[in-house]
Amino acid sequence: MTTYRIQNVTRFTRITRLMIALLPLPALAEVQLTLGSCVNVQAVQGSEQTASSGQSLTLANGTQQLVVECTTEIGREEIRETSDAFVVRVSAEDTELKLSAPGIDTRHEMANFNQQGSWQLIDDQGRAVAFTADVLEKEGFQLVRDYPQELAAYNRSGAIAAVAVRAQTTGAELQMNPEGSLLDPQADPDQEMVSRMLRYWYLKADEQTRKEWDSWVDSSNR
Amino acid sequence: MKKLLLAVAVSTVAAGSVNAATVYEKDGFTYKLNGDFQVQLRKKIGDDTNEYVDFDDLELKNYVSYDLGNDMKAFGRLDFDFKDHANGKDVDEPIEEAYVGIQYGVTSLSMGKQNFASDEFGIEEAYESPLDEDQFDAVKTDGDDTFRVDVELDNVYLVASYELEAEDKGGITGEFFDLFASTEIAGLELAAAYQRNTPIGMDDLDTWGLSAGYDFGMFGLAADYSVTDDSNTDLETTLYNIAATVDVTSTTAVALGMQNQEEDKSDDVTAWYANVTYKFPTAKNVSVFAEIADTDEDDTDMGFLAGMRVKF
Numbered sequence: 010m011t012t013y014r015i016q017n018v019t020r021f022t023r024i025t026r027l028m029i030a031l032l033p034l035p036a037l038a039e040v041q042l043t044l045g046s047c048v049n050v051q052a053v054q055g056s057e058q059t060a061s062s063g064q065s066l067t068l069a070n071g072t073q074q075l076v077v078e079c080t081t082e083i084g085r086e087e088i089r090e091t092s093d094a095f096v097v098r099v100s101a102e103d104t105e106l107k108l109s110a111p112g113i114d115t116r117h118e119m120a121n122f123n124q125q126g127s128w129q130l131i132d133d134q135g136r137a138v139a140f141t142a143d144v145l146e147k148e149g150f151q152l153v154r155d156y157p158q159e160l161a162a163y164n165r166s167g168a169i170a171a172v173a174v175r176a177q178t179t180g181a182e183l184q185m186n187p188e189g190s191l192l193d194p195q196a197d198p199d200q201e202m203v204s205r206m207l208r209y210w211y212l213k214a215d216e217q218t219r220k221e222w223d224s225w226v227d228s229s230n231r
Numbered sequence: 232m233k234k235l236l237l238a239v240a241v242s243t244v245a246a247g248s249v250n251a252a253t254v255y256e257k258d259g260f261t262y263k264l265n266g267d268f269q270v271q272l273r274k275k276i277g278d279d280t281n282e283y284v285d286f287d288d289l290e291l292k293n294y295v296s297y298d299l300g301n302d303m304k305a306f307g308r309l310d311f312d313f314k315d316h317a318n319g320k321d322v323d324e325p326i327e328e329a330y331v332g333i334q335y336g337v338t339s340l341s342m343g344k345q346n347f348a349s350d351e352f353g354i355e356e357a358y359e360s361p362l363d364e365d366q367f368d369a370v371k372t373d374g375d376d377t378f379r380v381d382v383e384l385d386n387v388y389l390v391a392s393y394e395l396e397a398e399d400k401g402g403i404t405g406e407f408f409d410l411f412a413s414t415e416i417a418g419l420e421l422a423a424a425y426q427r428n429t430p431i432g433m434d435d436l437d438t439w440g441l442s443a444g445y446d447f448g449m450f451g452l453a454a455d456y457s458v459t460d461d462s463n464t465d466l467e468t469t470l471y472n473i474a475a476t477v478d479v480t481s482t483t484a485v486a487l488g489m490q491n492q493e494e495d496k497s498d499d500v501t502a503w504y505a506n507v508t509y510k511f512p513t514a515k516n517v518s519v520f521a522e523i524a525d526t527d528e529d530d531t532d533m534g535f536l537a538g539m540r541v542k543f
Contacts, residue, residue, distance in 0.1 A: 061512070062481075080516075089252055089543065
């Protein structure tokens, strides 16, 4: 590697890092979801994540997809029964929500619940929040379910509570390869924002910086 | 000030979540397996009784159903309870319930070894009731030759059962006809039950019962009253229960209860009990509990128990 290239890589690495530090990327706001009596969570956003009634989950703003079910004791003999697994899709920002199911004491009520999917979602003011719920069906052995795999298949089917299959933000740190190219294993879901920011900073750059940026783009795409 | 993107770590656990109850479900066929294991250290109410490890429940419950279409379902249940075997009692078989049936809409018909309609009655909250749970339990609430009808409406539950006068290993049992009805009105749960027992070669025993209960959320209060009129002796036996439950926290509940049972021409007996139950927050089907209880009978010491229960 020539001295010129090393200097350019070094300068460009600094520029890129500066851009990362100064990009007005959105702060991560959140949704607090509390689980009502009998409600269990089995998966969140395509990943296996469990929580039981009374616990709270912290979700990112935007559209969230969960797999939930209700486990309760039925009848005088208090036999444990679990409802069908439901896919619940909700869009929310910077709020507190509570997901609950109606009181279920009999087999008849459990059958009705499985058929009607009468989940209830309210905010911290007690107002109903819109959501979509659908049964996540699985045939065969039920003892161990792979919810991420089932959800992926459900989302590909385009069913009513499906979400578009997209890359997940795993939280991996942004990294550099030895040549100074920025590495992000998965693209940000909000490409419009990314595009706006790139244009903004490009317009702020002087001619020299723009030439260097153009060179970098060319070399990264070879 | 420009804000930085904060990384959010999404934790993943080993693939595979275990479901409670339903083992297999395909093409309209469902198989459910439930379990209830309750083992406790117990000292019975009485005069100088000893502590012992009591197997209260060692149940494995199997339920199968087939969707027959047209809102019809065939079902069967086979429940085992090994507690008598574990407690060293002389028993031949651990079958607690074994029946088959047909469900059409909200109505189920079943026949076999199962509980009577009157078994649905009662509000007591004790782990081990100091007296009979209610007068129906004092007589009998299950049989081997039982036909049963259940109707589950939105707000009303109706049950009728009939036990044939038939021979089992204990000899020919008498005939039992039972009814039960319950409803909920504005949070108030009301129930009524009736049983006519006709023992072999004897006159009838009629038992009636009424109960009421209200759930205030964190606190519940209930009472029941039942009476048996024995035509053979012209004696009546009454029993009433009062029980209060308090959800102290989301994992801990306390129950307090009082009972009184009185047979004509005899002294009545009053009993009380108090128990506490803690359910583990990460696995609420696992609980530990303790209970104390006593009666006002002469020469009896207070009883206690402490144990653990695992349900699935």
